[in-house]
Amino acid sequence: MITRNSLDETERLSFNPGTIPFSKKSVNVRMDRVTPQDPSKAGYARKYMLDDQWFISKHSEETNGPSGEWWPAVVPGSVHTALMNAGKIPDPYEGKNDSIARDQSFCAWWFKKEIKIPADSTAMRIVFNGVCDSCTVWFNDHQVAANQGMFTSFEFDIAESMKKDCNTLLVRLEPAPYRISEGEPNPYWIGMNVGWMDTVVFNNVYGWHYIDVPATGIWRTVILEEKPVVEIKNPFIATRDFMAGTMNLSVHLEGGTHEREGTLYVEIEPDNFDGNSFGFEYEVRSSEIGPEMQFEFQIPEHRLWWPNGLGDPHLYRMNLIFIPKEGIGDRKEVIFGVRQVQFNPLPGGPDPELYNWVLQVNGRAVFAKGTNWCTIDALMRFDKERYARFMDLARRSHIQFMRAWGAGLPETDEFYDLADRMGIMVYQEWPTAWDSHKVQPISILEKTVRQNMMRLRNHPSLVQWGGGNESPDPTGEAIDMMGRLSYELDGTRTFRRTQPWGGSLNNYDVYWGRQPLDRNLKLESPFLGEFGLASAPNLESVKKYIPQHEWEAWPPPPFGTFAHKTPVFNRNEDMSRLSHYVADFIDNSSMEAFVLGTQLAQATGMRHTLELARTRWPEAAGVAFYKLNDNCPSVSWSIVDWYGAPKLAYYFVQDAYSPLAAVVLLDGLNPGDSPMDAPVFILDDSNCLAGQNWEVEVTAFGSTLREVKKTFFCGHGTIPIRQQLGQFSLTKEQINHTPLFMVCELRVEGRVRYRSFYWLNYLSDRGCLFRLPRTTLQSERHRDKLIIRNTGNIPAVGVSISSANSNEMVAEDNYFWINPGETREVGINGNWDVAVQAWNTD
Numbered sequence: 070m071i072t073r074n075s076l077d078e079t080e081r082l083s084f085n086p087g088t089i090p091f092s093k094k095s096v097n098v099r100m101d102r103v104t105p106q107d108p109s110k111a112g113y114a115r116k117y118m119l120d121d122q123w124f125i126s127k128h129s130e131e132t133n134g135p136s137g138e139w140w141p142a143v144v145p146g147s148v149h150t151a152l153m154n155a156g157k158i159p160d161p162y163e164g165k166n167d168s169i170a171r172d173q174s175f176c177a178w179w180f181k182k183e184i185k186i187p188a189d190s191t192a193m194r195i196v197f198n199g200v201c202d203s204c205t206v207w208f209n210d211h212q213v214a215a216n217q218g219m220f221t222s223f224e225f226d227i228a229e230s231m232k233k234d235c236n237t238l239l240v241r242l243e244p245a246p247y248r249i250s251e252g253e254p255n256p257y258w259i260g261m262n263v264g265w266m267d268t269v270v271f272n273n274v275y276g277w278h279y280i281d282v283p284a285t286g287i288w289r290t291v292i293l294e295e296k297p298v299v300e301i302k303n304p305f306i307a308t309r310d311f312m313a314g315t316m317n318l319s320v321h322l323e324g325g326t327h328e329r330e331g332t333l334y335v336e337i338e339p340d341n342f343d344g345n346s347f348g349f350e351y352e353v354r355s356s357e358i359g360p361e362m363q364f365e366f367q368i369p370e371h372r373l374w375w376p377n378g379l380g381d382p383h384l385y386r387m388n389l390i391f392i393p394k395e396g397i398g399d400r401k402e403v404i405f406g407v408r409q410v411q412f413n414p415l416p417g418g419p420d421p422e423l424y425n426w427v428l429q430v431n432g433r434a435v436f437a438k439g440t441n442w443c444t445i446d447a448l449m450r451f452d453k454e455r456y457a458r459f460m461d462l463a464r465r466s467h468i469q470f471m472r473a474w475g476a477g478l479p480e481t482d483e484f485y486d487l488a489d490r491m492g493i494m495v496y497q498e499w500p501t502a503w504d505s506h507k508v509q510p511i512s513i514l515e516k517t518v519r520q521n522m523m524r525l526r527n528h529p530s531l532v533q534w535g536g537g538n539e540s541p542d543p544t545g546e547a548i549d550m551m552g553r554l555s556y557e558l559d560g561t562r563t564f565r566r567t568q569p570w571g572g573s574l575n576n577y578d579v580y581w582g583r584q585p586l587d588r589n590l591k592l593e594s595p596f597l598g599e600f601g602l603a604s605a606p607n608l609e610s611v612k613k614y615i616p617q618h619e620w621e622a623w624p625p626p627p628f629g630t631f632a633h634k635t636p637v638f639n640r641n642e643d644m645s646r647l648s649h650y651v652a653d654f655i656d657n658s659s660m661e662a663f664v665l666g667t668q669l670a671q672a673t674g675m676r677h678t679l680e681l682a683r684t685r686w687p688e689a690a691g692v693a694f695y696k697l698n699d700n701c702p703s704v705s706w707s708i709v710d711w712y713g714a715p716k717l718a719y720y721f722v723q724d725a726y727s728p729l730a731a732v733v734l735l736d737g738l739n740p741g742d743s744p745m746d747a748p749v750f751i752l753d754d755s756n757c758l759a760g761q762n763w764e765v766e767v768t769a770f771g772s773t774l775r776e777v778k779k780t781f782f783c784g785h786g787t788i789p790i791r792q793q794l795g796q797f798s799l800t801k802e803q804i805n806h807t808p809l810f811m812v813c814e815l816r817v818e819g820r821v822r823y824r825s826f827y828w829l830n831y832l833s834d835r836g837c838l839f840r841l842p843r844t845t846l847q848s849e850r851h852r853d854k855l856i857i858r859n860t861g862n863i864p865a866v867g868v869s870i871s872s873a874n875s876n877e878m879v880a881e882d883n884y885f886w887i888n889p890g891e892t893r894e895v896g897i898n899g900n901w902d903v904a905v906q907a908w909n910t911d
Contacts, residue, residue: 075419076571077412077563084549084564086556090305091317095365098335100347105336105388112392113400114295119182119195119238120144123287125151128177128241135179145199147286147449148178148242161448162702162711163614164630167282174283175247180240184293186231192296193231195238196224199289201449202270203243209236218513219270219288220479220500221520226296245283246270254504255541266505269513273476274447279636279703288449289481298396299324299331301389303523304403307561311409311431314371318364322353322391330355331393337368340384340404341490344370353391373431374406374529375492376469378728378755382406382492384529404489406529412563415572415595416687424571425563426595426690428470428532430494436683436754436790437494437691438726439470441599443707444477447700453483458713459698460487462879466719467726472496472568472598472693475538479521488530495530496693498568499551501537506547514547515554522558535565539575543567568598575599579674580646586653586674587737590681593689597682601695602674603636603647604667604718606702606710609873611664613712614702620660631660634703647704650674655836667704668717669838672884673738673828675708675718679725680732684750684791694722714876720883724825728755731765731815731823733797739832742805746796749780751788751815758817759787766814767797771806774842774863774909778803807834808841810866812886826866826886841866841909844889848905855880855895857905859887867908868893872901 074082123142126135140155149170152158161170186193195208203217206225209232213225227236246264254266264283265272274284302321309315322329331353338346347369353362372383384406392398409432412425419425428435440463445455463471471488473480475498488495499518501509525531534555536548543566555564569575574594578584580602592600605611612620615630625631628639635643651657651666653673675694682692699711708719724730730752736745749767762785769777782794797811809830815823831838844861846868859865865887872878881896887907897903 073419074421075414076421076424079421080552081556084552086553089556089560090319091363093363095363098349098364098366100349100366100369103336103346103348105338105346112398114297114397116292116294119291119293123180123182126179128179142180144287144291145289147284148173150448150450161282164616165633167280170282174245174285177244178242180287182238184236184238186236190295192228194224194226194294194296196222196292198222201284201286201288202268205241207239217268218517220517242285245285254507266508269500269509269517271444271477271500272502273444273700279705280447280701282447284449286449295397297399298328298393299391299399301391301399301401304389304401306387306403306405306527308407308409311373311407314368314407316366316368319361321361323360328393329353331391334390336388338386340386342383371407374408376430376494377464377492378467378469382490384489403527405527408529410532426572427687428690436686437470438468439691439693440468441693441696442471442473443696443698444700445698451481456483456487459709460491462709462715463493463697464491466723467728468493470494470691470693474498475500475502485525485528485530489528493530494532496533496535497531498535498537502539504540504542506537507545511547515550518551518554522554526559533563533565536567540567543570573598583646583649589674589678590735592678596690597692599695600678601706602671603704603706604671604716605664605704607714607716608661608664610710610712610714610876623659653832672718672721676721676725677735681734683752684734686791712876715879717884727823729753729757729822731813733767733811733813739830740804742801744801745799745804749782749794749797750791751794752791753788754790756787761817763817765794768812769799770810772808806830808837824886839908843909843911846905846907846910853897855897856892858892859889862889864888865907870903870905872903875901
């Protein structure tokens with residue numbers, strides 16, 4: 070019998086990794102009940118944030134130094150944000166101001182800060198956690214550091230040059246890289262600035278992704294800290310046995326052999342739930358073989374970390390404290406979860422041409438309901454509140470999986486902390502794209518991978534590493550380095566050379582290929598890594614960044630502001646492509662019509678693909694549409710615009726990803742009068758149906774919104790993630806309506822748990838979705854609930870809740886169907902003024 074390896078196993082052998090974490094003998098220790106030590110206890114190395122009272126000045130060629138005019142800087146942040154706050158440039162996101170901001174990217178800038186050192190301090194150092202991209206640093210007129218690479222931290226000692234009163238920290242920030250491509254490594258880039266390929270930065274601000282304002286600035290926090298005698302470096306905790314709560318812990322103590330004598334305390338306490346704290350202490354002797362120690366222990370009464378919708382994402386806080394026999398001690402804090410993630414072969418067994426795609430979490434098979442994640446701001450405003458807005462919207466829409474793609478960041482601590490807490494699994498790619506790994510500096514890439522892999526590897530939300538975005542030839546020294554280090558520094562997660570690769574698919578036949586939306590009804594792959602359709606932001610958002618004269622007149626000029634804010638600045642017929650899909654639904658006669666038409670096309674072109682993928686499990690192991698969010702205000706593939714306002718597609722993704730759902734699979738969106746036999750499926754990710762009676766009702770409505778046909782499917786108890794119930798059939802006469810609607814409803818023990826509706830046969834009469842027989846709605850507000858009643862005698866179609874004065878309003882459900890006489894109660898996230906309407910209300 071011949072045993073086959075999967076592509077994962079074949080590649081692991083080809084990377085030829087050295088020592089893998091936890092492969093050495095571990096010290097078995099017992100965890101006892103403890104009371105966690107007070108983190109403010111004296112004796113630990115102190116840290117001071119240096120993020121306020123910075124100043125910025127433009128470089129002077131005459132003096133080869135600062136110009137002498139200083140403005141307040143933003144740290145962490147960007148040069149452009151500081152200049153905008155100081156009134157030196159207009160908001161780069163409004164109108165065409167990005168061209169003004171772009172000029173500032175290619176200047177050198179100086180940052181300055183005065184520092185007061187605590188009087189009782191001795192051994193001190195300054196740590197820069199991230200500068201974009203290349204800089205030189207002086208401390209009290211002494212050049213102390215230089216660094217290139219946005220995602221690498223660096224530090225330097227200041228003990229010998231620090232003063233008791235006032236110290237000056239000066240940073241020269243070099244211009245953003247600039248190099249016009251002649252076609253290497255990809256002919257697509259001819260004539261564009263590909264300076265990002267000469268270093269390691271996030272590249273989606275270099276002119277191909279809605280904005281051309283290369284970022285510069287001190288984008289991560291700066292810290293002044295005491296140096297402990299022995300420092301705890303890069304602790305790593307991983308689950309060995311999730312059922313028993315057995316953990317492996319690696320701790321590296323950096324210091325001389327004699328100095329490493331002391332006591333290591335390990336304390337583990339619940340972070341986001343109530344429970345007991347446990348820990349142990351370990352005496353470190355000078356006879357220890359090396360600075361790295363490995364422990365194995367069980368967490369009593371342990372609770373598991375689960376993805377969104379499958380259980381609670383229980384988290385633990387681990388406090389590591391080392392008290393040396395002499396001198397200042399050190400303390401590190403790590404948030405982690407007890408969980409096991411693995412990827413199993415597709416049906417048919419391991420295949421040397423395919424990765425293992427079938428996701429299993431804590432022994433439970435999971436269909437990965439995913440999205441692609443974009444850098445949240447081109448100007449590097451990466452505050453936790455902004456992250457929380459978008460991550461919470463992802464959680465609300467039942468997203469479990471995010472691809473942090475290679476055109477963006479090895480994501481921030483704020484991002485991963487929220488992913489941990491919201492149960493959102495992350496596939497993290499390294500910052501390479503389109504074979505740029507073949508030309509980017511290997512030394513900076515390797516330093517980026519090493520530092521960030523050790524920074525991120527404790528997060529339970531992180532489930533995969535990736536080499537980069539859409540590289541046609543993901544081979545060579547850099548990719549092999551990434552693969553090798555994923556085993557040598559982690560060893561608990563899979564590595565993917567690129568996306569798509571090894572059985573996954575990216576497809577943009579719809580939009581770039583101008584193919585009809587029906588094409589997306591047939592996208593099949595073991596893993597669908599990218600697909601989608603661009604759409605305009607909500608009208609209220611468009612009005613924030615487009616001059617008034619453009620949204621009052623239509624059509625806009627070919628290279629006006631509105632067209633400029635399209636995927637490639639309308640240089641690739643973007644307005645024509647968008648209008649092509651608007652024409653499917655509505656006459657493109659106004660800005661309002663354009664917004665509605667693009668958003669309807671996006672929702673239509675996405676929801677069926679997501680439903681199809683779920684019904685194909687396990688042959689289809691997951692899907693990640695492109696994309697959740699934007700890096701700036703623009704017409705884009707996002708389902709939530711830059712301001713944080715959900716588009717129409719957001720709510721249909723929410724339906725398509727509902728843990729409990731019933732769906733109808735369609736062969737085409739405009740069948741005309743062709744008879745139809747459409748498969749009907751029930752989907753249950755979370756075992757919601759256990760021990761209960763359920764019923765699925767599929768109903769077709771004609772153009773008068775009167776019932777054409779109704780079919781019932783009944784059952785009891787659990788299903789295995791997805792189950793086909795049968796077919797919903799319509800004859801030539803029954804289907805021949807313009808438009809035709811189908812409503813799919815799931816009731817559990819008589820109560821409606823899910824309802825969604827489909828629209829068909831709309832092409833032959835553009836705008837017919839909005840010329841339906843009219844009904845009336847009544848609504849009233851009860852705190853955070855909106856009570857909506859259909860007071861007419863026909864269904865209300867596409868009932869929507871909106872707020873003209875807030876992008877922060879999020880409805881529990883939106884764009885839904887209400888039967889005549891029916892009342893719906895919908896949660897609202899705040900006390901906003903809202904309007905309620907439907908496609909067929911006046």
